[in-house]
Amino acid sequence: MSEDTESTDRIARLRPAYQADIAAGWERFFEPRRTDCPWCGSQELTTRLRTTDLLQHKPGRFVLDRCEGCGHTFQNPRLNEQGLDFYYRDFYDGLGEKQLGDTFGGRTKMYRGRAESMLPYDSAPKRWLDVGTGHGHFCAAAREVLPHTVFDGLDFTDGVELAEREGRVDRGHRGSFPDLAPELGSHYDVVSMFHYLEHSTEPDRELRAAWETVRPGGHLLIEVPDPESRCARFLGRWWLPWLQPQHLHFVPVANLRARLTEMG
Structure with a gap:
């Protein structure tokens, strides 16, 4: 079955639910x-x-x-x-998973730049948590800059589970960051939120979750529009x-x- 035919069939299956x-x-x-x-x-x-x-x-x-x-x-x-x-x-997963995966997967230079921005402050962080990691493409690219760093990802979509299966993150956490923060503990050297806060229902709670999760003396990276x-x-x-x-x-x-x- 061709990719176009498969996509057409999936759309047909989803149409009744959307119409309802x-x-x-x-x-x-x-x-x-x-x-x-x-x-x-x-x-x-x-x-x-x-x-x-x-x-x-x-x-x-x-x-x-x-x-x-x-x-x-x-x-x-x-x-x-x-x-x-x-x-x-069907934006980040389902129908849109492949298209978004291809889009984000093509941004290696930008992802490397994000990882390199940490070098003046910590040239070898042990553990890094990327919040809102999606399919984990940032973590995969960042490993080229920081090969000895453990990269974990967190997201509320099933993209993070795909990222773990594909080996782009060492461990994927699926769910709400504020809800998961207490069990993650304050042992991450770096917590990053790249274009994540604007998606959150309560950004203040997300910042407090980061405060819980980053270790004393660690770093928080935030990128927003x-x-x-x-x-x-x-x-x-x-x-x-x-x-x-x-x-x-x-x-x-x-x-x-x-x-x-x-x-x-």
């Missing part, structure tokens, strides 16, 4: 709209963006509000658990990192620094 979800109404995928900022509590909110799903073209309209008090930008109303399941389905960038302002709703409806929070760097300083 859509017929039930996409409004049920959202929580009530917030009237205050989830980061600082301010009620000075303005609408930054209105858009649709520009990648998968699933139904729905999405709004990003900006807090005039601290600059935090967030999806409002936010997707609930059902909504996250519906819009993530910047909604104040020139490209974001120029391209408007067509700026790819908005990635609606998957990206729930856009935390300004100043806010991250302040919160991490508070946490010590």
